Amino acid sequence: MNALVPLPVLLPVLGAGASLALLHHPRIQRWLSLGVLSAVVVIAAVLLVEADRSGPQTVWIGAWPETLGIVLVADRLAALMLLVSAVVTLAVLAYSVGQGMTEDEEGAPISIYHPTFLVLVAGVANAFLAGDLFNLFVSFEMLLFASYVLLTLGGTAARIRAGTIYVLVNLLSSTLFLISIAVTYAATGTLTLAHLTQRLAELPDHVSLMIQLMLLTTFAIKAAVFPLSLWLPDSYPTAPAPVTAVFAGLLTKVGVYAILRVQTLLFPYSPLTDLLLCAALLTMIVGILGAIAQSDIKRMLSFTLVSHIGYLILGVALASRAGTAGTTFYVVHHITIQTALFLVLGLVERRAGSTALMRIGGLARIAPLLAVLFFVPAMNLAGIPPFSGFIGKVGLFQAAQADGGWLAWTLVGAGAVTSLLTLYAVAKTWAVAFWRTPLEAHEALEAIGADAAVPGHDTHARQHRGHVHTAQGTVSRTDIEEARRLEDDDAPDRDFHKLIEAGEDNRHSPLGMLVPAAALVAVSVALTVVAGPLYALGTRAADDLHDRTAYLTSVLTEEQP
Template identity: 50%
Template sequence: MKGLVPLPVLLPLFAVGLKFVLGPRRLRIQTLISLAVLTADLVISSILMVGADQHGPIVVQVGGFAAPLGITLVVDRFSGLMLAISSTVTLAVLVYSQSQRTADENEDEAGTPLAVFYPTYLVLAAGIADSFLAGDLFNLYVGFEVMLTASYVLMTIGGSEQRIRHGAVYIMVGASSSLLFVAAIAVAYAACGTVNLADLSTRLATTEPAVRLAVQVLLLTVFAVKAAVFPLSAWLPDSYPTAPAPVTAVFAGLLTKVGVYSLIRTQTLLFPHDGRTSLLYAVAALSMIVGILGAVAQADLKRLLSFTLVSHVGFLVLGLALGTVRALSGALFYAITHITVQTTLFLVTGLIERREGTADFGRLAGLARMSPLLGVLFFLPAMNLAGIPPLSGFVAKLALLQAAAAVGGVGAYFLLAAMLVTSLLTLYAMSKVWSRAFWRDPGEGLGKERERQIVFPGVAGVAVIRSTVGEARGIGGRRIATGENYPAGMLGATIALLLLSLAYTVWAGPIARYTTRAAAELLDPAAYVQAVQAVVGGAH
């Protein structure tokens, strides 16, 4: 079992090296390698998640350095869960993007954008896995830097002016938070002589309160930026919508959750008894309210979903703020639901852009009538995001509401009210999109007049009506013809994630029991610390 732990990081990186050996023109082979590697990652991650649940944290020491300076990789219930869901999402988005490329032939003569896309996407997957597996602060920093570098390339692929401009803001924010991260690592190492998380959990408790507070504040700030927690979230709604649909989907689904994961991991492991409740209460409530108010004001679907992303990160911070097993369990349940639902919604947005040439729902109309499948694909995850029963979003939010009511007090009841208001406004925002883009008569939109023709299903296409209304940009930045000739892979990946989000409702009992065990392990990290110290030789 231990031999599997490094593979979610090593396999994508090995594949990247292999792709460079093959060269940029063998895109079909590159695609097959990417699909094989991410499928293997999903299988391995699932095995590790089950193993950590049944046998406790799985720890390996790599890098060839003496403990505790070596690289420690740890899989417990929390990291195993996040690793499995991230592998699922990265695989689904890769299938979506590959199918889009096959249908649109979206590449220049040398195939350069796609030759860059596939290796960079695998580097991103490796960085995400490394962040979830990291057992020390420095390796966590490395995981973040790998993600930052890869995400900047993916965000600006195609080289359009808008992407470069917003990508520059993104990289500046990321670089600034990285400097703070280095400062936090330096302070922690100077005070404790280690950056191993298990060692820090014991040594920080004996350091000066001022030093411990400095490390805590620095780490809170760094991970709040990464998670797009208000008021450190202004960069996200401008940066994410400019990227291609598959890139935006994986960013929205996973990158902010890596920040939330790190926030929960460090706060529960390193500062289990230090006061943070009031600050986290305020941050969670403001993220929910400000984010959803921003979403309500949007007329573009990508920007609206980006603001809901900020808003619903507040639900995850709320679980940490309440600090009970029930609250953290609800937050973990909501994390996997939100990752799946948010990714699905951005993939659906990509299908809408493909058909209509725009994501501005003021210019859209009649989609439910002209494309019922597209209507279903949007409606179900939109209602899940709003928390409509019996969908999994409702189950997770209900757990958080019950946890807040059980904690009691002014702060908890304020959070409870913020959750209810945010859910209602999310429903309003989703209903506004539905009523304008899907429900009203086709002639009421402001888009170009459609030229309709019959298209018979082909190898890549599955729909029968094509509407040429404009153009959209694909992965490589080149303009492509729009229409409802959806490639099978794009539809298949979207439907698969939708079905997974619906399956969470059916499996709500087993999932809730798992997240409860994971939350209890987070709030009582003795097993985590003992497992790590047993491997690193107790060098502390």
């Protein structure tokens, strides 16, 4: 099965080239992209079965000398991440196709979107499979190049502004990564991870520590670990819904994966536990405090994304098999949940015309299916039992309790508080956006002023002054006043809701967008059903990471002459 290892990278790259050649045939582009990602899902599933059954699957690319060789390794962790990323990217692509069919003016141009998206998928897959630092660097550059294009699709001022911040931050992290690679090669003469496990141990402690800190800083920026996370909440919310979904679900997790791989494989005896625990603590607390202060659902979810990175870093920081197993399970959970929530939020934005809490209401009555699709992953994100979020947090808390240190116990308390505050944030969102009536939304908007309702969106507010968004479209203030008068007159046959439902611009959720979002929500629920086997797989992956024997044997015995 070693021959299958390069295919999750090779197929999307070839698909991107073919898609680019088919710029004037968007229908063929769509089917080509969907076919490529479907094939990647199947291949990733086969690789996971083989890695779990027979050990890591390894392949060397090209006839390079051993210190310069390009090696791809699909062990249990890499194959699991590859499968999860393939499933969510397939769902996001299908959602994008559905959104494109609606001819949404904010939507991405299909001719550019598909090849760029496939390059992003190839970069993510290559990052999970990379067996050397330089190939990992190339992987990040592939996915970042694609993300620059996807983030600024449409060319709006907000997207260009957010894209500028995103590009500058990632150029800084890429430069630091390149410097780290140069220092590592100068000190050891190799960049292959399997060789580095041996040669880093021979270096003076201060040199090894410097390399470790440089790599950790690089990956912490990409993973949005506090205080290197300030760029994320301003960058992600401006992108189109499918782009935001794949960014939130995958890109930060690639950084977490890199931290986990480097810490367990290269620096197992220098875990920097206290430093990483402090970073996890601050990431949790600062992220969730930012979330509960938001009045826009996109920004709220972006801040919760930051806060839940803290749970993942907690498992890494503990440097134990139990902590690594908890992180492995939780990263699978969080990729799925976060992507599903942003896809559903795209449907909310299309139906209500906004994601600002002060501008929407009544969605639970008007679109009950959409309300359920948001409620289920939101409760999962908050860690309500028996969902997978609860199981993952319990596993991480048990690992922290086994550690026994005061910092680890502090993280248990902080994690519980973060979970409660997450519940508060999503419950507030549900109560405001889904449960209250459009009339209550309008009255709240009137109370605080239209411009204050949407911080940072003054132009949008001015364009809609005199109107209020509802679950059925945009209704003028004159209609609202008439509705209030009718309610005061106790006219049941001409009540407020009937007037709202008679409004123009009635929007429905396109089936092409609704089905992929619902499917991903169903996958998130399925994680709870298969939590036992999945956690057991994560435990076996953690055993491999801490033992290292299977990984090193696979790479070094397959090495080219």
